[in-house]
Amino acid sequence: MAQPDVLISECGPRDGLQIIREVMPTKDKLAWIGAMHAAGVSEIEVCSFVPPKLMPQMADAAEVVAGSLKLQGLTVLALVPNLRGAEAAIAAGAHKLTIPVSATEEHSLANVRRTRADMVEEVGHIVRMRNERAPHVPVEANVSVAFGCTIAGAVDEDEVIRLAVTLARAGADFTGLSDTTGMGNPAQTRRLFTRLIAEIGERCGAAHMHNTRGLGLANNLAAYEAGVRAFDSSLAGLGGCPHAPGASGNVATEDLVFMFEAMGVDTGIDVARLVAARDVLAAALPEVPLYGMLAPAGLPLGYAPARLQRG
Numbered sequence: 001m002a003q004p005d006v007l008i009s010e011c012g013p014r015d016g017l018q019i020i021r022e023v024m025p026t027k028d029k030l031a032w033i034g035a036m037h038a039a040g041v042s043e044i045e046v047c048s049f050v051p052p053k054l055m056p057q058m059a060d061a062a063e064v065v066a067g068s069l070k071l072q073g074l075t076v077l078a079l080v081p082n083l084r085g086a087e088a089a090i091a092a093g094a095h096k097l098t099i100p101v102s103a104t105e106e107h108s109l110a111n112v113r114r115t116r117a118d119m120v121e122e123v124g125h126i127v128r129m130r131n132e133r134a135p136h137v138p139v140e141a142n143v144s145v146a147f148g149c150t151i152a153g154a155v156d157e158d159e160v161i162r163l164a165v166t167l168a169r170a171g172a173d174f175t176g177l178s179d180t181t182g183m184g185n186p187a188q189t190r191r192l193f194t195r196l197i198a199e200i201g202e203r204c205g206a207a208h209m210h211n212t213r214g215l216g217l218a219n220n221l222a223a224y225e226a227g228v229r230a231f232d233s234s235l236a237g238l239g240g241c242p243h244a245p246g247a248s249g250n251v252a253t254e255d256l257v258f259m260f261e262a263m264g265v266d267t268g269i270d271v272a273r274l275v276a277a278r279d280v281l282a283a284a285l286p287e288v289p290l291y292g293m294l295a296p297a298g299l300p301l302g303y304a305p306a307r308l309q310r311g
C-alpha cells in the first residue's frame, strides 16, 4: 500500500492524560492505544518519561511502551524532558523520542526549571547518547509555546525560528512547533512554518496545535498549506483543564482525519473505526468529557476517504 500523504501522530495518551487527575490503569491505556492502532494510526505518543512523583499518571511508562511494542507497524513515541528520561525511554524500547523546548525563558523556567540554553545543551546530550545506544531512534525537538505564552504573552517570531534552527543544529532530526496554549492563528501558523521549512526543509517536524480557542483545524490546514506533513492530535480532543470547563486540549484526531480525508489527503486511518475507539476511551474515563465535532454529527452522506476518491 502507498505511504499516506501525511503523518497523524496521536498524542492523547501523553498530552491528554498528563493534565487530568485520574490515573488510567495500564491495561486501559493499552486497550485505547490498541483501538487507535486498529483504526490505522501509525504513530502514538504513548507516555512521557518523567519522575513518577511529579506525574503519577506516567509511572507505568516503561510498561506502556512494552505493551505498545507488540502492535505491528506502530511507531512508539515517548516524550522525554531530559537525558535521564531519554535513557529510560531507549532502555524501554521506544522507537522515537520527542523533547519539548519552550520558546520563552519564562515558560522554560516554570515548566522544567531550566533555561532555554540549558535545554538546547540537553538536546545535544540526548542526541549523543542516542548515537551510541540506539542510532535508529529519531529524536524530535518541539518548540512549545511557539505561538503565544501564558506567562510572557506574545512570542517573537524571529526568536522562535532562531531556537528551532539551533535545535536542528544541536542534532535534533526533526524540529516542530507547538501551540501549547492554543493562542495561534492561521496567518501566524502559515508564516512560522513557511520560515521554518525555508530554514530546515525536510527536517521540519510536527505541527502541534491545541484547540483551546477553536482554531485547531484552521491552524493545521494553514500548516499543511505551508508544507507541513506531520500533525499531532488527540482522540476526542482529550486534554483541557479540570478547572476550566469547556477548554479543550489538542485538536480531535477524528476531526483532523476527517478534514484531510474529505480533502483527498490520505492519512492511512479509517475514520469510522477511529470514532469507534472513543468508546474504549469513554469506558476507561467515564468522568472526562470527550470533545470533537465529527463523532456527534457522524460522517456525511456520500463521504469518500482519500483512497476511494482516487479510485
Ligand code: ZN
Binding pocket: 015, 178, 180, 208, 210, 250
Ligand atoms: Zn500539547
